[in-house]
Structures are given as structure tokens and as C-alpha cells.
Amino acid sequence: MKKQHLRGCKETESPPNITIKGILGLLMESVDHSDDKQVISLGMGDPTVHSCFSATVAAQEAVVEALRSAKFNGYSPTVGLPQTRKAIADYLSNDLPYELSADEVYITAGCTQAIEVALSVLARPGCNILLPRPGFPIYGLCAEFRNIEVRYFDLLPDNGWEVDLHAVEELADHNTMAMVIINPGNPCGNVYTYQHLEKIAATAKRLAIVVIADEVYGHLAFGPNPFVPMGTFGSIAPVLTLGSLSKRWLVPGWRVGWLATTTTVGTLKNAKFVERLKKNCDICGGPATFIQAAVTGIIQGTQDMFFKKNIRLLKQTSDLCYQKTTAISCFSCPSKPQGSMVFMVKLNSSMLKDISDDLDFCFKLAKEESVIILPGSAVGLQNWLRIMFAAEPSSLEEALERVKSFCDRHAR
Template sequence: MENGRKNWVNGANGQEHETPSNITIKGIIGLLVANIDADEKRRVISLGMGDPSAYSCFHTTPVAEEAVVHTLQSQKFNGYAPTVGLPQTRLAIANYLSRNLPYKLSPDDVYVTSGCTQAIDVSLSILSRPGANILLPRPGFPIYELCAAFRQLEVRNFNLLPEKSWEVDIDAVEALADHNTVAMVIINPGNPCGNVYSYQHLKKIAEIAKKLKILVIADEVYGHLAFGDKPFVPMGVFGTVVPVLTLGSLSKRWIVPGWRLGWFVTTDPTGNFKHPKMVERIKKIFDICGGPATFIQAAVPNIFEQTEDVFFKKTINILKQTSDICSDLIKDIPCITCPHKPEGSMAVMVKLNLSLLKDISDDIDFCFKLAKEESVIILPGLAVGLKNWLRITFAVEPSSLEEAFGRIKCFYQRHSHQQKEH
């Protein structure tokens, strides 16, 4: 077993098995890259990290770049911003999100964060109390478990159902919740599954959350990146049914993950989060946390107002093309199957059939050997909560995607039971 894999599977002391709650996707990918043979001449192709800006077919709009240059050169935004965010930025985000809601958000509902990761941490921080638990989807985004561990929130996982387009197992949610449950997390469009929830399914989620007297944390970092039959519906539409915390960012839709501009928004028209003590608690957390750069915040109003639909349509068309390529190429590799064709976001989950492989023990083994032998990086399913599955990112230029799958097919043929012994 390679050293990198040992460090992950056995832990730093060689004994404890690490789980998604104590290792990040970036950490896993770093171990996979470190496992690549130093003598390998081929370029590394990563289908593991959801950073589309790494590929030339994905780039942000010049409007966004010009807005940032303008605010930087103005020399008006070199100082500290208010800890909750610049007033004009909060207003712009409120107006942007209100376009798709049956009510209007106020700037006071919006808190500007350093990417969606900080928004996740803030949401769990305000909910934490002794004995509390939170319901997280499986598979899901491992940062939630990491933040929950730091905040001493017990994690209870409910399954997403691959045979039902990765819908939430509503019955499981009801069975898991008790009087100490504070919230459930919904990621839509789905990371890592590439699903998009229908209006009716989101309504069922809101109704069960209301019945259980818990709130919904709606992770919509991939908001509007939907290219299937179902349009993106923000969870905040159901804010009058159940309190919703909406988390999002510029990162994916504008293809600028490195700008670290996100938001934490109380999409809660009934006013549950307007209680003075709750507002004070939220603001104190933001007093502790640093937000994104002031000049990036200041660019947001122009970015929202001036970005044309043609930019978004181009991104959606590319993602539709690459997701189709990904789905078609998966069919040519017998040891992996895709139960649900992606409809949104930038990733898909595929099932690994170990019975067709003669010397692969699990999904981690598959990914480490694939990296070493073929210089292709994909994420083991265990990292997102599903053992012997794989997460594949398709926000990659088509030629690189095709080359990567060609190498994965060679890897399968080399390790297949059907491979003749010499």
C-alpha cells in the first residue's frame, strides 16, 4: 500500500481510520497527486476538484474582471469593510436572490462571507448547543462534517436515493430526527450527485422540516447550474413554510472560486431570524470572522447588474456537453455505472463494481492505483460518504475528459478479471 494511502486510511498514527469528517477533498486530492509516479511523463488530468477555472473552456465574464479592476483602481476600497459586508454588496445580493423568490429580501437578511465554506461554518456555529444534532445528506459535501465536529454538533446522515434521482429519503429524515435536531442540510443542485430537485420534492422537504420543527440549510453554491428537464428552484421559495438559511457564492456560476465571495442569507419572511438575540449572535460570529476582500465585495453590484444571460447560457451549454460526454464514456467501462445522468452542478457519482476487478480492494485502492498508473485523479466515494462509489467532476474541457476516460478504460482492462495472465 502506498504511503499516501496509508496516511489517509490508517491515520497519522497508523491506527485510526480517517473519515470525511476529518479530511478534506483538497487533502485527499493532494495525497492522490503525491502518489503519482515521479517518472510519469503524461500530464495529470484531474477529475477530482470542482474548479472549472483550471480549464480554458471555462472562464469568467469580462464584466466581472472589469468590475474588480475598477473597484481596485478607484482606491476607495482598500480599507476594512463592515464585518457583515459592505451595504451595497448586501443590497445587491438581496436583489439578486429576490428575483427568484415570491417575496423581497432586505439587505439586513444578507451577510457576506469568505466563500460558501465560511457560510457553512457560520450556519453550524449559530445552531450549535450542547446535545444538538444536525441531519446531513449521504453522499454529501465533507466540509459539513468537518465543521460539525469543530462545533460539537452530532451528525446524523440521511440517504439520498440513487434509484430516485438522488432524492432525499424523507422517511429516513423523520426517523433520524428528535427533539435535539436543529436543522437538515439540502444541497441543490447536488454536489456530489449532479441532481436537481423538483419543486414538489423541495415542498416535501419543507413540509417534513416544518413537522419536525427544524430549519433547512439550503446549500445553493451551484444555483442555476441546471441543464436537465428540471429548472433550479431555490429553497427560499418555501421560506413561509419553514425557516431557510440560504448559502451561496459567486464561485461556480461566475467561475471565480478563488475570489472567495459568498453569502449567508436568512430567507425567512416570517421573521424567525429577526429576533434581536439571534441577530446579535450572528453579528458576533461575523465580528470574529474575516470576510472577503473589500474591493471584491465592492465589485458585486456591477457584476450582478451587468452580466448578460449569454454568459450563463454558454456555461450551461458547455456543462451539458461535458456531462453528456462523461455519461457516454462511463458506459464503455464495465466496472463503473451511473445510476442517474447528471442534470446540474459539475459532478456525478458512479458505482464501482469490484467483482469485475481482480486486484482492487475498494474505492480508495482504485483511486490511488489509477493516479499512480494513469495520472488521472478522481475522488473515492468514501470521501463523500459512499464506500465503493466514485465522484467524477465533468467541468473539464472535452478533450481532457475524453483522454482521461481513455486512460480509465485502459486501467480497467489491465485490472479486469478478463485480462489474460502472461
């Protein structure tokens, strides 16, 4: 076994074996419902609970039209409807230096199923995977179910949450199958530069590993760095791109995701790997057929003004969130959010009485103020907090005022 390194760690310091939904459920149980305060959740990454974030009429009409046609009541091919695969391939190709074919896209039930498929097809006896810390805990849970050893590399908060590539090189060995990159960042709210992504690809090439690029928040960037898909560097290293309609189109409950082999090199293109992908899809199935059939209409019918409006709103709420959190003395934030819908705030619990750590903070905050925030321990970073800023500005402001009151009340 490799010795633990300062820049990264193996499974011994992994996030707790519980899902984000599980922790948020426990936090909701802690709320004092005898209090008149309305519960405000800044924990779950579902913007649609707020009326300012809603799907377009075009998206709704595309689903209704597909359903009423009565042409999509049967099973779809397990890899996805041909027209759906083509629609996603065309959509992804808009930002790539090469054209994806429909055969390189596999439709999944949300990005969670895409994660399951990716890890299943890459797994082999004795293998390990490199995951970011902080990160999205579903990767660790999926790896555990498939007996894949997990090794965590740190993201660097003082450097825009960039990947510690030295840690990646130290943690990898001949059994490493892949590394995961989440961009725009969940939970950090960062957006990687072209140059940093290129370095990640070069590192993956040296290590002969696959890059699993989680781009669920693709294009939700509102800072100085534009969103660059990892598949841009698919000629350097093999890249599996995972995504969904959930965030950009504001339809998380429709469960439309995808896995795409956005690469021109490596084993991802050989017939044996493609056959494994198809067989895995045979086991898993995918989204409802009529929802798949609506994807072309959803993509083609959504106007740019919808995306621009949401980006403006996310910029507004992220700025508000950053302003309010940095005004709380026991909080610190290394940088303003640049993308996605969440970001990380460091908690200095030593400045608070009767608060031991981030978990204690979040449970007492839920009980006393009816505000739900995700403890950083849930995403692998103790004494940090993950805050969701995709909310009604007025609700967000009230929630953060309550957080400040809570911190003032518990101040030493």
C-alpha cells in the same frame, strides 16, 4: 442513543475525517511523474483550471475599477458592504416569491465560511444536525469542531438522489437543530423538483428544524428540472440559504459567498438570532473589501449569453462523461447528471483484480494513468466515485479513455 436505522445513520458511518483537498493532495503524490502522461484531474471542483471555463471581462473590470478607485482599501463592515448585501439580496429576490432586504444577507469568505457561520449560530449544547450522504464533508468537519452530533440520512440514487424523508423523520429528535440540502447536488449532479423541495419544507416544519440550503451551484441546471431555490418555501419552514459567486461566475478564488435568511417564519427573524449572526460575523470577517465592492458590477455587468454558454458546455461535457463512464463494464450510473459540475458513479470492484475498493481504485489509477478522481468514501459513499465533468472536452475524453484502459487492464 437512538438505534441505527437502515435508512440513515449516526456518526459511526460518517465520511473519513479528511478534506477533499487533503485526499486529492495524497492522490497527486501517488502520480508517477516519470511517466510522460499529463496529469488530468477530475477531482477538484475548480473549473477555472480549464481554459474553456473563465470569468467574464466585465467581472475582471469591476474588480479593477473597485481597486483603482482607492475607496475600498479599508475595513468593510463585518456583515459586508451595504451595496454588496443589496446586490446579493436583489439577485436572490429574482427567484423568490418575496423581496429580500439587504439586512437579511451576510457576506462571507466563500461558502465555506457561510457553512461555519450557519452551524455556529444554530449550535446549542447537546444538539445534532442531519446531513446528506453522500454530501459535502466540510459540514461534518465544522460540526465536529462545534461539538454538534452528526446524523446522516441517505440520498436515494435510484430516485434521482432525492432525500430519504422517512430517514430524516426517524433520525430527528428534540435536539435536532437543522438539516442540510445541497441543490443542485454536490456530489450527485442532481436537481430537485419543486414538489420534492416542498416535501422537504413540510418535513422540516413538522420537525421544527431549520433547512440549510446549500445553493453554491444555483442555476447550473441543464436537465428537465429547473433550479428552484429552497427559499421559495420559506413561508413553510425556516431556511438559511448559502451560496457564492464561485461556480456560476467562475471565480472560486475570489472567495465571495453569502448567508441569507430566506424565510418569513421561525426564529431566524428574531432579534436575538440576528444579533448572534452579527457577532459571529465580527469574529470571522469576510472577503477583501475591494472584491466586495465589485460584486454589484459583476452581477449587473454579466450578460445572459455568458451563463447560457456555460450551461451548454456543461451539458455537453456531462453527456460525454455519462456516455464514457457507462461504457466501462465495472461502472454503473443510476442517472445522467442534471446539474452542478460533478456526479457519482458506482464502482463494482469485484469485477477487477487487485482492486479492493474505491480508495484503492483511485490511488492505483493516479499512479498508473495520471488521472485523479475522488473516491466516494471522501463524500460518504464507499465504492462509488465522484467525477468532475467541468473540463475541456478533449481532456475529459482522454482522461476517461485512460480510466477505461485501466479498468480493462485490471479486469478479472
